[in-house]
Amino acid sequence: MPSVARTLPVTLCLLFTALGAAPRAAADTGAATDWSAAPAGGARPSFYAEGTPGTVLQDTVTVTNSGRAPVVVRFFGTGLRTVFARKAGQGLRVPARTRAEVPFTVTVPTAATPGVRSGAVVVRDARGRTASVPVRLRVGGPVLAALTVEHLAVHAHSMTYDLVNRGTTVLVPTLAVRADGVFGRVLDRAPRTLPVRLSPGARRKLTEPWPGRPALDAVDVRLTVTAQGGAHDTATVSARFVPWPGMAEAGGAALAGAGAVLAVRRRRSRASIGPRGAPVQELPCPEHELTEGVAK
DSSP states (O other), X not given: OOEEESSOOSOOOOEEEEOSSOOOOSSOOOTTOSEEEXXXXXXXXXXXXXXXXXXXEEEEEEEEEOXXXXXXXXXXXXXXXXXXXXXXXXXXEEOTTEEEEEEEEEEOOTTOOSEEEEEEEEEEETXXXXXXXXXXXXXXXXXXXXXXEEEEEEOSSEEEEEEEEOSSSOBOOEEEEEEEETTEEEEEEEEEEOSOOBOTTOEEEEEEEOTTOOSSEEEEEEEEEEEGGGEEEEEEEEEEEEEOTTHHHHTOGGGTTOEEEEEEEEEEOTTOOSOOOOOOOXXXXXGXXXXXXXXX
């Protein structure tokens, strides 16, 4: 796009010119039509612009009416925040053998992350025929992939933790889980891709099931999360599984294997990014008080 500005200091105007040697239109409106649309100012196949979040970008679309009768067209934007001159948005009459140049603006979203976004400028006549010209917008800014694993906790039959995207790109994380007990490793899950997409700044609370966990043991649980771009973090928590006192005297055979989880300490790896978790008070967690599931 030929010009870039934070604000538009001038009013958008429409320009009509009689056809001479009109440039070939880039947009195909079908064999039955006698008008076409294309970027102004040369043989460009599409609109292209670059800007940082919050920037307002301006360009011009040309509608060429090569027929013998006037045509009324309207303008729309798809995929991006696009604004046309007021008259053009309400319907623009293009006389026969005339070319109309219609300026428009595209605003880069303030929360946009670095990368390429796509949209289109769409022109439609009264008969419903349309011409679509692609718009490619490259959002500038530093590209940073970073995440943290926070609030790791062990429960009766699961583990819960928070994933936080601390970077500027969308992340699809991969999780690996390991737990070591007094007599050796009790859990070892290979890395797998999680069914979540984390936008920059997003936080997701997730649950990792742990059926068949030890009834009596002291374990160190380690969660390692990685993502594209080199993002990674590790969280570790220690817990003790102990039988309920007096359970055997109660004679409840179905409850004999039940236990409580005592969170004895929580620590994070030195490679972690973000705030450190505060020490957790050692409290019993009766099984009937625990809940499972993903909190969103």
